[in-house]
Amino acid sequence: MPIEIKELHIKINVNENSNSSAKPASSSSTNKKDNVAxxxxxxxxxxERKKER
Structure with missing residues (x-):
C-alpha cells in the first residue's frame, strides 16, 4: 500500500556573514533573481512530471 504525504513542513535558518555586506547591492539582487528563476x-x-502520471 503506497503512502501519500499530504503536508511537508520545511524550516530553514539562514545566517549571512558580515563579509556579504561588502558585496554590491546589484550583484546581490541579481543573485536573488537567479535563485528565484x-x-x-x-x-x-x-x-509537468505530475501531469504525465
Missing part, C-alpha cells in the same frame, strides 16, 4: 523552473518541471 531556478526555483520556478524546478517547480514547473515537477508539475
Amino acid at each position: 531556478d526555483c520556478v523552473e524546478q517547480v514547473m518541471k515537477i508539475i
